[in-house]
Each structure stands twice: as structure tokens, then as C-alpha cells.
Amino acid sequence: MLAASVLRLTLPLCWLVAPQPTQPERLFHSRDRSDLEPSPLSQAKPIADLHDAQSFLLKYGWSEIPSPKESAGVPVGFTLAQAVRRFQKANRLPASGELDSPTLAAMNKPRCGVPDTRLPPRAALPTPPALLTSLGLRPRARQKRFLQMLFPKPDGQQEDASDTGASRAFSKKTLTWRLVGDAYSSQLSGDEQRYIFRLAFRMWSEVTPLDFREDRTAPGTMVDIKLGFGRGRHLGCPRVFDGSGQEFAHAWRLGEIHFDDDEHFTPLSSDTGISLLKVAVHEIGHVLGLPHTYRVGSIMQPNYIPQEPAFELDWADRKAIQRLYGSCKGSFDTVFDWIRKERNQYGEVRVRFNTYFFRNSWYWLYENRNNRTRYGDPLQILTGWRGIPTQSIDAYVHVWSWGKDERYFFKGSQYWRYDSENDQAHTEDEQGRSYPKLISEGFPGIPSPLDTAFYDRRQQLIYFFKESLVFAFDVNRNQVLNSYPKKMSQVFPAIMPQNHPFRNLDSAYYSYAHNSIFFFKGNSYWKVVSDKDKQQNTRLPLNGLFPKKPVSEKWFDVCDVHTSTLNM
Incomplete structure (x- = not known):
């Protein structure tokens, strides 16, 4: 060849x-x-x-x-x-x-x-x-x-090191x-x-x-x-x-x-x-x-x-x-699965999801079935997500239970609720009060700005992360649990000593493709011990963190492009 x-x-x-x-x-x-x-x-x-x-x-x-x-x-x-x-x-x-x-x-x-x-x-x-x-x-x-x-x-012959084409x-x-x-x-x-x-x-x-x-x-x-x-x-x-x-x-x-x-x-x-x-x-x-x-x-x-x-x-x-040339590396502002419901030809409701990666003012849709980003990505947040901040999103949370289906974006001291039906941020709530709102108003006891957050459907809790602390927020009572905040390393202990992000997470999200929670920091990720992992190995700690691995070895081709080509 x-x-x-x-x-x-x-x-x-x-x-x-x-x-x-x-x-x-x-x-x-x-x-x-x-x-x-x-x-x-x-x-x-x-x-x-x-x-x-x-x-x-x-x-x-x-x-x-x-x-x-x-x-x-x-x-x-x-x-x-x-x-x-x-x-x-x-x-x-x-x-x-x-x-x-x-x-x-x-x-x-x-x-x-x-x-x-x-x-x-x-x-x-x-x-x-x-x-x-x-x-x-x-x-x-x-x-x-x-x-x-x-x-x-x-092949096998020595190339001339002085040859600029070697x-x-x-x-x-x-x-x-x-x-x-x-x-x-x-x-x-x-x-x-x-x-x-x-x-x-x-x-x-x-x-x-x-x-x-x-x-x-x-x-x-x-x-x-x-x-x-x-x-x-x-x-x-x-x-x-x-x-x-x-x-x-x-x-x-x-x-x-x-x-x-x-x-x-x-x-x-x-x-x-x-x-x-x-x-x-x-x-x-x-x-x-x-x-x-x-x-x-x-x-x-x-x-x-x-x-x-x-x-x-x-x-x-x-x-x-x-x-x-190597694979693409880089941290993310937030990562999340976007859940939607569709009816098939028989009228049965099916749950579908897409994974999104946000970095700066760009976003990528990740095709889990192909294990790579969508052809033509990244795109500008401005063009794909109407009404939310156009760059540096801190967190996304989807509160999804039998009685709730609410999506929130967080940045700085504010949050926005997103209307999935009309594909744009809400401008006001049911009482006519305007969005965005202060995080302290909608989520009392939660500090700002946040590092990241994710919703745990098993416990119906939102976990908010700020520096080395984690806050568990009960969405049904609209309050932080009495025993929180706690150290992140206490709630999510390392399986291998010292192999832990400890503070300042970039993103945390539950992946429906992998049925697991992942933490991101820099170019690395940590997988949280799942219920299935515990069943296979009862010695694993609850919510323990497996040793870190490179993000680029699990999620492929999340690559930046030059700004002059963003809108092509």
C-alpha cells in the first residue's frame, strides 16, 4: 500500500x-x-x-x-x-x-x-x-x-533524517x-x-x-x-x-x-x-x-x-x-442527554435521547449508535438553542419523574427553563414571572455560580457541585437535604486512593446510552459505580468513582473547527 x-x-x-x-x-x-x-x-x-x-x-x-x-x-x-x-x-x-x-x-x-x-x-x-x-x-x-x-x-529502509519530507x-x-x-x-x-x-x-x-x-x-x-x-x-x-x-x-x-x-x-x-x-x-x-x-x-x-x-x-x-495527528482533546462546559418522547406507527410512546457536548459557544450532537459526533458539527449555541446564554453554560438539569418534566440551563447566578415542545427557552413561568431567574430564588440554598449539576432519577435529587462541595437538592420538597453540603470525595468516594477530581468539576451527567453517571474534568472522565456494578461486585463503594480515563477514548471526534467555518 x-x-x-x-x-x-x-x-x-x-x-x-x-x-x-x-x-x-x-x-x-x-x-x-x-x-x-x-x-x-x-x-x-x-x-x-x-x-x-x-x-x-x-x-x-x-x-x-x-x-x-x-x-x-x-x-x-x-x-x-x-x-x-x-x-x-x-x-x-x-x-x-x-x-x-x-x-x-x-x-x-x-x-x-x-x-x-x-x-x-x-x-x-x-x-x-x-x-x-x-x-x-x-x-x-x-x-x-x-x-x-x-x-x-x-518499509524497513532508513529515511534520511535531514530530508524535510521524511x-x-x-x-x-x-x-x-x-x-x-x-x-x-x-x-x-x-x-x-x-x-x-x-x-x-x-x-x-x-x-x-x-x-x-x-x-x-x-x-x-x-x-x-x-x-x-x-x-x-x-x-x-x-x-x-x-x-x-x-x-x-x-x-x-x-x-x-x-x-x-x-x-x-x-x-x-x-x-x-x-x-x-x-x-x-x-x-x-x-x-x-x-x-x-x-x-x-x-x-x-x-x-x-x-x-x-x-x-x-x-x-x-x-x-x-x-x-x-492524535485525537481531539478539551474540557466541556456541560454534557447531557436530551430526552424526548415519540409515538410509533402503533401509537406507542417511545423514549429517545441524544447526547450533547457544550464547549464555549459551540455544541456537538453525539451519535451514540455510531459512537461519534454528528457530521457537520460543531454548531453555534446561538443557532441551535434559542433563548439561553450563547456561551459558557455551567450546567443542564432535566428533572424527569412521574409528575415532572422540566429542563433547566444554569449560568452564573441565573437559570433558564427550556420549552422542549417549541424548542426555545421560556420567557415567563405559569405565574407570569420572567425568566431567567436567580438560582437562589428557584433553588433555595444552592450557591452560584455552579460548577455543574445532574439529576439522579433513582433518588429524585439534583446534585449541585461547587468547588469541593456537593449539594443534594430534593425536587419534591424544593430544599437541600439537611445533611448537605458534603465533600465531593465523601459522597462520591474514589475506588483507587487519590484518583479523584476532588473539586471544580467541568460537567456531570447521566448517560442513557451507558446507564451510568460520568464526571468530567479537563481531558479525563470518571465513571460512577452503578447499581449493576454493585450487583457484580458488592465490595464497590456506593457512588464510588472508577479510576479516570481519557475522554477521547470513550467519546470520539469532539473536535473544534476554525471560527471562520462555524456557519458552513
Whole structure:
């Protein structure tokens, strides 16, 4: 399998090699192009015979580069039949080794220009100019160095520590990008292109601790990822685009992404052509360090898969990128399950729930059935929860019993009651008194501001947390229990000595998905001993806290995104 080191960036960046025009005219995105005659699109030459197939297999890493002593186009170490068989197997075709019609059709599919597989060490040998031309490369003095970059050392060989392309991943978490000024597409407006690229970067940011920022002002050498469109020989790049129909883009790991402007790239609203968003997400994956995979459902498949309007990064793609950059971490203001009742087709009432994570002014819906956040999150609290504070919520409590169904948000010295039917905060109570109200008014004896709170249905008590103290509030008598407040470590003792949050919890909530109470502080969580745990081990203390674990190992992909992409 081709590792992302396929594209070792030992060359100067392409835009530094190419002459830089001063203040280039920006067609389309600076003025109306309706009066301009568009240049005709070049068509890629289809792969139709043995010679074409040999060039394809060599170009995309399915066979080995020949040495100068051997005839151009004849693979070394692998026969053509062996190379074809490998390609057929990867593409789920009968592995006959014959260049039949289905195999040629697979070779002619629109695809990414990054090679698919890793080659033996002989791949670094120089290659005859004629063969380079057939591969879509320019026969220049830097060919050998380009081939060494394109076809890297196999696993097990020592990488040169001085090679800036030796690492598969960026060494920093904040990355800048730019659509280069003289390399916009001729088919979409500049605003459309930049919006699509912002969304593509956001999709990777939703599953990694990476922060992508568009930078349109810094010197080009300071921008981490450059994107541009071109045709044929383009942007000073050693690779040559083949025209519409085959290679639609290629990427340089830790550096650049080039799109073939002969392809019919389309915006988000179109169901024809090639989705620029889907291609951009794929190529960004390469820049970040991911190789191709032939796994069904992966965004890193080399071939373009049409008619996937709601595509996203699948579980394996997420785990692959997180092996390079780690998982997302961070504390939460509050976490809770939102309970609702629905009637099925037979009129029976069913209880449903969603889990929400709140941090600063953002929130995530957690899909428990998929064990990950909802695609497209986070969103702004302002847009999803009308009438409550728009950031830094202290606590959420759902008092849910046979006689009550009340939801409260707390912040500072105040609380808000939420109307789940109309999906907005109440403006006044049944007596006409306005919300928000003082916590001391609605919950006498409870201090403010709070750290967090949760409702225990077993005892019909709200537990309020303030620094190292916990207050047990009886919702039926509307008062704090006589023996409270108590130390948190007394009410919720540690199973393992000293393994306890002790004070200043970030959040506490009962999870209906796990039938357990969880405490959150920083990047860690503690699970409270449940009734089921006590039945299985009677020596466990009542409401004891199991040793802490990382939040990111139980709740996945709760990731921040750059503020410029919040409303996409």
C-alpha cells in the first residue's frame, strides 16, 4: 500500500520554481466572464492498448521502473501479467492477468494522480526521457530527484533524517492554506472555490486537532498548503495533466494540491460532473499524510466515486488520520442527554435521547449508535438553542419523574427553563414571572455560580457541585437535604486512593446510552459505580468513582473547527 511518503517533498515548491507574474488578472472571480470565449477543454487520451497499460501501471506504482539498460516500458521484477493481476485484485476484478475490457475500463476511470502502491528500491533509478514523457513527467535535470520523491524507499529502509519530507505529518497543529491568485479555476467563481475549500478543510478539522486557516496575505513561503488549478504543463510542476477524463488532481505531501482545470469540476449544488469538494477532501488527505486505499467507503480511494452527495470520512479514515495527528482533546462546559418522547406507527410512546457536548459557544450532537459526533458539527449555541446564554453554560438539569418534566440551563447566578415542545427557552413561568431567574430564588440554598449539576432519577435529587462541595437538592420538597453540603470525595468516594477530581468539576451527567453517571474534568472522565456494578461486585463503594480515563477514548471526534467555518 502506498504510504503518504509517496510524495516526499524534496523539490522546491512548484510556485517558487515557476515565474511569478505581478498582480495577475483574476478571470471570473474579479469580473463577469459571460463575454469571454472559454478555451476548449483538452481530452485525456484513453488507455486502449498494451503500451498505454504499461505506462499506466508504471505511473501509478503497479510495476517497477526499468533501468537504463532495459527497454523502456518493460517492468523489472514483475511481468506485465503480474502487475495487471495486482491491479485487478485491488479493483475487485477477476485476477486473470489479462488486459481485458473490464481492466481497461478500470484504468480509464477518473482518478487521483498520486500513485497507489509502494515500489522496491530500484524505483529511484534514472528513467529514459521517452518513458518520463509517457508518464506525464517532464524530462528535466531534476527527474531523478522527482522520481525518488514520487517512488519512496520501501518499509524497513532508513529515511534520511535531514530530508524535510521524511515525516508523514505536519509537525504543527495550526496550518494555513491559500488558493493561489493566478491559479483559480476557469469554471467556478472564486467565492465558490474558496467556500468549497474551506468546507473541505473543515471536514478534516472535524476529526483531528488540526486548525486550518485561510491566509491570503502572508508571503507565499509562509503558507503551509497551496492550492491551484492548471492545464497540461501547469504551475511550474514536473507533472503534466492529461486532460479531461483521467487524472483530475495530484498532491505533494506537506505542500501543494493541483487540480486539472480541463476536468468538469462542479459546486456543492450540482449532481453532475466531478465534485470539487470530494476531490479536495481526498487531496487534502494526501497532503496531511494519508495514502490511497481500495477500501469501500473510504474517501482515500484513488478512483472518483460519483453520486455520493452526503459523503463523509468513514471510521477507518478517521482512525488513519488520528494515528498521524492524535485525537481531539478539551474540557466541556456541560454534557447531557436530551430526552424526548415519540409515538410509533402503533401509537406507542417511545423514549429517545441524544447526547450533547457544550464547549464555549459551540455544541456537538453525539451519535451514540455510531459512537461519534454528528457530521457537520460543531454548531453555534446561538443557532441551535434559542433563548439561553450563547456561551459558557455551567450546567443542564432535566428533572424527569412521574409528575415532572422540566429542563433547566444554569449560568452564573441565573437559570433558564427550556420549552422542549417549541424548542426555545421560556420567557415567563405559569405565574407570569420572567425568566431567567436567580438560582437562589428557584433553588433555595444552592450557591452560584455552579460548577455543574445532574439529576439522579433513582433518588429524585439534583446534585449541585461547587468547588469541593456537593449539594443534594430534593425536587419534591424544593430544599437541600439537611445533611448537605458534603465533600465531593465523601459522597462520591474514589475506588483507587487519590484518583479523584476532588473539586471544580467541568460537567456531570447521566448517560442513557451507558446507564451510568460520568464526571468530567479537563481531558479525563470518571465513571460512577452503578447499581449493576454493585450487583457484580458488592465490595464497590456506593457512588464510588472508577479510576479516570481519557475522554477521547470513550467519546470520539469532539473536535473544534476554525471560527471562520462555524456557519458552513
